[in-house]
Amino acid sequence: MTRSLAHMRWELSILLHNGEQLLLTLIIPLGLLVLVRSLVPVIATSVLAAMFTSLAIGTGFERRSGSLRFLGTTPLRRVELLAGKLLASLIILVFSLCLAVALAAILRCLPEWNAGAWLIAAVLVVLGSVAGAAWALFLAGSVRAEGVLAVANGVFIALVVTALALPGSLPSPWASLVMIVPSVALANGLVNPSLVPIVVLIAWAIAGVILASRRFTWDE
Numbered sequence: 001m002t003r004s005l006a007h008m009r010w011e012l013s014i015l016l017h018n019g020e021q022l023l024l025t026l027i028i029p030l031g032l033l034v035l036v037r038s039l040v041p042v043i044a045t046s047v048l049a050a051m052f053t054s055l056a057i058g059t060g061f062e063r064r065s066g067s068l069r070f071l072g073t074t075p076l077r078r079v080e081l082l083a084g085k086l087l088a089s090l091i092i093l094v095f096s097l098c099l100a101v102a103l104a105a106i107l108r109c110l111p112e113w114n115a116g117a118w119l120i121a122a123v124l125v126v127l128g129s130v131a132g133a134a135w136a137l138f139l140a141g142s143v144r145a146e147g148v149l150a151v152a153n154g155v156f157i158a159l160v161v162t163a164l165a166l167p168g169s170l171p172s173p174w175a176s177l178v179m180i181v182p183s184v185a186l187a188n189g190l191v192n193p194s195l196v197p198i199v200v201l202i203a204w205a206i207a208g209v210i211l212a213s214r215r216f217t218w219d220e
Helices: 002-016 019-036 039-064 065-071 077-107 116-141 145-164 175-179 181-189 195-215
Strands: none
Touching: 002 019, 002 039, 019 039, 019 077, 019 145, 039 065, 039 077, 039 116, 039 145, 039 181, 077 116, 077 145, 116 145, 116 181, 116 195, 145 181, 175 181, 175 195, 181 195
16 A cells, blocks of 8 residues: 555656646646536546546556556556556546536536535546546557547547537437436436436446456556
């Protein structure tokens, strides 16, 4: 655990000194909040940015440079390396969400949720984070870095767009079909709490973990 925390601090330092990563994980979600004046799609965007796109791109290029393989030869065990990366991404996500909630309060667009709704939101964010991180590692560990960059950014844009268009605004049967998209499940679960979004996110998380565990390789 001590080695994981030490690696987390190192990973966090890299993220905080990377302008592109800060733009993706902090500036874009806050800018979106100013535009749409709704916290729900911003929460989904923050989860995708920090736990999928940023994590996938960072890991993909570290894999190409050989730094992942090098770190695997140190006393830092591979599971500790991944734990440190995930914890650093999670800290960035929490920071991003705190800024978004504060800005939403300033803009007077904070949802009127009770304690139970905030708890459900936290559960959905955790599930979305697990799913995003698992698929990020699967992508970063099985595709070349340039491919990771293209796919991660493309998926990010596509999922953000679908999260902005909640199923209620779509005609049937598209409304039901789009609910299996993780960003939509997360956003819709925040608006209309139910078991369906939770099941969808759990399914994505399980599938991502299985694929990442089978396909992740430490170098290209």
